[in-house]
Amino acid sequence: MGNKAEYWVNGSGNLLHLKFPARLDFHSKYSHLGPYFSLPDSGLDLTTLKRARGHFELHFLSPDGEESTQYPQEALDMSHRVLQTLSTLTTEVEDVRNAFRVTWHSKPLFKDLPNDNQGAVPCVSRSNIGRFKELLSLSKAKKLAQSKEEKSSSSNNGHNTASEVVRIHDLYDPDSRYSSLGSLHNTKVECPDIQDSQGALIHPRDYRTKLQQAHFVEVEVYLVENSCQN
Structure with missing residues (x-):
C-alpha cells in the first residue's frame, strides 16, 4: 500500500x-x-x-x-x-x-503544519534584496510569506474554492483555545x-x-x- x-x-x-x-x-x-x-x-x-x-x-x-x-x-x-x-x-x-x-x-x-525546526522568522530569498523601498518588519515579512503560500496553495488546488476550505479559526471554539494559536489558527482542517x-x-x-x-x-x-x- x-x-x-x-x-x-x-x-x-x-x-x-x-x-x-x-x-x-x-x-x-x-x-x-x-x-x-x-x-x-x-x-x-x-x-x-x-x-x-x-x-x-x-x-x-x-x-x-x-x-x-x-x-x-x-x-x-x-x-x-x-x-x-x-x-x-x-x-x-x-x-x-x-x-x-x-x-x-x-x-x-490538521494539514500543512510547519516543521518543528521551522522558526517564525520567514526566509527572505536573495531575489528579494533591494526590492522594497522601506524596511520590512518581521510581521510584514511574515504576512508576505503567508500570502505567497496561500496563493501557491490556491493555484495547486484550483478545484477548491475559498468557501470549501475550513481552517482552525472556523472551528467551534467555546473555550477560546484555538484563538491563542496565532498564525497556526490559519491551518487547514x-x-x-x-x-x-x-x-x-x-x-x-x-x-x-x-x-x-x-x-x-x-x-x-x-x-x-x-x-x-x-
Whole structure:
C-alpha cells in the first residue's frame, strides 16, 4: 500500500476487508469528537496539533444489549461474525485479550503544519534584496510569506474554492483555545472519510452537531499491523 504497514490478506491474497454495523458512543471517555478532538486540555502548540485525531468509540451489536430489540437479526449475525474474526486474530495470532470495544482514530486533522525546526522568522530569498523601498518588519515579512503560500496553495488546488476550505479559526471554539494559536489558527482542517447516510462527507467541525445524535453506524475497515484502520 506504499506505507510500509503490514496488512492482513485473505486466502486469495486480497486485503482482508470487513464491513459491519456498530453502535457509536459519542459521550464515552474514549470518544473525542467535541470541538477540541483529542487535543489536551491546555497548552496547544505545533506538536499537539500534529497529534490531533478524532477518536470514535464503537460497540459491537449484542443480543444482550439494552436496545437489542431494535437490531435486525442480520445485523446481529454480521456483528457476531466480525467479532469472532477479530477475536481469532487477536487471541490466537496476536495473543491479545479480546475486547468488545473498538476505538478508531482518524488520520491527522490538521494539514500543512510547519516543521518543528521551522522558526517564525520567514526566509527572505536573495531575489528579494533591494526590492522594497522601506524596511520590512518581521510581521510584514511574515504576512508576505503567508500570502505567497496561500496563493501557491490556491493555484495547486484550483478545484477548491475559498468557501470549501475550513481552517482552525472556523472551528467551534467555546473555550477560546484555538484563538491563542496565532498564525497556526490559519491551518487547514482535513476531512476524514466519515459519511452520512447519503454518502456525503461529514466535516470535523460538524461532528458535535451531526454525530452527537447518531446511534448506529456502518463501519468499513482493513486490518493493519495490530489495529483496525479505515
